[in-house]
Amino acid sequence: MTFFIAYRGAPNGAQDWENRCRSVARNRRDSIYVATRNLPNGETFLFGWIGKNAVPLEAQVQEGPGRVHLSTLPIETASGEPETYRSATLTVDLTDATVGISAPVTSPEQLFYAQRDGNLVISSDCRLLLQPGWTLNPAAVFAVLQYGAIPAPLSIARDVKRVPPGQSVTITSAGRESIRRFVWNPGAAQIPDSMASEEVRRRLARVFPVPGSTPIALLFSGGVDSTLLADQLARDRHSDVTLVNYAFSDDDPESAIAEKVAAHYGYPFMRILHDDGSIDHVLARVGAEYSYPFGDVSTLPTNAMIHAAIGRISPQSLVVEGTGADAIFGLTKRLALWRRFTSVPSVLRQAAAAAYRGFGMWRYDGPVRKACWLMRTRSQMPLIEASVMSQNSLSGIAYQIPEDDGQTLAAAIHDSYIGAVDGHEFDVAASMANLMHRCSGYCVAKSFDPLRSAGLRVLYPFLTSPIVDLAALMPVSSKYRDGADKFVLKAILKESLPGNLMDRPKAGFEPPMARYLRMPTFRAYLEDVVFDPRNPVLDFVDAGMARRMIEYSGQHDLTNREVHNYLWSLTFLSAWVDAHATP
Structure with a gap:
């Protein structure tokens, strides 16, 4: 398994990109394979992989008349599974320098790209695309805090885009982008x-x-x-x-x-x-x-x-x-519960949402808190997002999503996920x-x-x-x-x-987060990284509320997963930004 790298643009920029990638490979003690092709317009196309066991380029490259096709999994070991699920791919037309990139549908491998000064850089490692002085994308920050993941085409950096899962982006030599949407079509033959x-x-x-x-x-x-x-x-x-x-x-x-x-x-x-x-x-x-x-x-x-x-x-x-x-x-029972609470009159859902905030119900466990949490989350977003995507209902409590960022986030969620499952019944669409x-x-x-x-x-x-x-x-x-x-x-x-x-209740993979929050070393880490005044993530959250949640959870052995996920999302995001911050 390796990280994919590619570049299209001016020859001097190709050398700079290769030098950067080689430096990263040395620091990680990784292997690196790089190859280049000259394009008719005078530009250079560079491609390769970084990784511990990076395989030779020939295993992942197909070359034909006027084109190069790359796959992030070795082509000769591919099964009959469609390539859209199996791996990220890149195709370059050597006659007109058009580049096409595709991301897998259900895979943790993400594909990022950025156009800068007429040059195109691509990688399955977002870290490689960060420039000195890069800035956070606010909608992406809120996505991590509320949804746990950033929907494409957003990425954590303002000038970096992500290819939506299952979709293909074509970028011409002039930099014009077009996208082929993914529509899930599993077939119609039901299995009895x-x-x-x-x-x-x-x-x-x-x-x-x-x-x-x-x-x-x-x-x-x-x-x-x-x-x-x-x-x-x-x-x-x-x-x-x-x-x-x-x-x-x-x-x-x-x-x-x-x-x-x-x-x-x-x-x-x-x-x-x-x-x-x-x-x-x-x-x-x-x-x-x-x-x-x-x-x-x-x-x-x-x-x-x-x-x-x-x-x-x-x-x-x-x-x-x-x-x-x-x-x-395993979603049928969960989705039935969400539908029941959706049938509650809107005025009651709004009242429950207000009670959740007003009484600080994040501090509690139990069925009353859960019911108010369900109704608050449903009052904030559509049913599919509420039932299978959102991690918490803390918007307006621990952080406040501005209207324009909320609209950007909603559009990305639709383009990446909801649009792909249009036409399917609710349970099936929610599963996908x-x-x-x-x-x-x-x-x-x-x-x-x-x-x-x-x-x-x-x-x-x-x-x-x-x-x-x-x-x-x-x-x-x-x-x-x-x-x-x-x-x-x-x-x-x-x-x-x-x-x-076999016959026993389901047990989750839940760490003892309340205990961690009492550990001196964990608390010191929070102070040094999360609550460092230089941490730009603090601009998007209520730091005082985060401190209260940490104190209360540690003191009362809180088992509320939405609070623990939020606190960890804040911690991990802060750590990631700190690790990749540039002077």
Whole structure:
């Protein structure tokens, strides 16, 4: 896994861009491959990759008469999956210097570009495109704070654009841009309940590599999603598989069950034990390690787990993670709840929203707070955004989004996600929006960059097109039955897994954030990075409210995820900006 780089423009600018990329590669101790082509208009086209195990250019480049086509995954290993899901791509027409760039639909790999002084620079690493003196894009800051991820075409920097997922941007030699929108079209043939289990198995088998071709490290909680992947690997006779588990304590009951599941399948079990001291190391590297900012409080344990595992698994491993199953098979109950609260008269929703703010309900847990939170969030945005995209309802409490930034953000959300699912029924559209925004934008982002920076390949089976399309092709009766989500996945596991290892409540990957907020080293980090008067992110938030939230959460062991996600989003964004600030 590597970072993609490209340039089109004046020859002297190409040399400057190459020098910058080589400097970055040296600092990261990475390999770099670069090639150039001369264009008829006198410009230079430069392209290449930076990474720990960057493969030779020939493996990712196709050249034909008058064109060069590049893919961020080696072309010869591509499966039958559509390229729009599989990787970012770039095509340059060597006759007229037109460049086309495309971003994958459901992937944490993002593609950025900027036009400056007639030159075009492109990379899957936003950090490479930041210029000295770069400034924050206000709408992008608010996107991280409220939604956890920045919707394209926005990026954290004002003069850098992001290619929307699944879409293609064409840029002529004169700098004119045109875009080809992505419209999700999974097909119309519904899968009957009687064939649901078989179809899930068949599609998962298509996603994994040939058994015996590569060692596999499966990030393994022991829950339904990761257990289904272990079950499929065992069914397909993959033998070189290690299950990597993160335990929050020596007596973590979830980890104990995960170990029993691993023993059932006969796979080695690697337990990584949480250590509060590791969080200090995460804080020290987190701003610099990620190629773009996002907000997900479980970044803390995930990053610690990845770094602990890197030295214990084979460097040739394919790392597999099960994010995405919730969005495809597990949203029915959640969406029904949101619809119920949407049916509440508007005047009551507004009253609940005012009560949430007026009584400071962010300080509490419990059903009353949750109901007011639901109605406040719904009063602030459309149903799809409220139900599967927004992380909190703290706008107007912890931060205030100006009207023009709110309009910019709403337009980006529509162009990136909502427009792609127009015409689908609500539950199906919400599933795909969740996959494109939440799952791809921050859930898998927290593992993606640490893994690809280490030179490891990574696979998210539930974000591949054969599985993603099941969100539309599988009836609700296969996803939700007897008051529970993921019916078809559990039905598959019942065929091979004892009931005592499967029938248990869902447990989230929740770090002890309230405890972290009491740690002296964590508090010192907040003072040094977040509350540093030079931190430009403070211009967009109520710093006093952030301090009150930190104090209250630490003192009262608050378990309110919306507060913890907000505080972590503020912390991570501040750390990222601090790591990449220029004099």
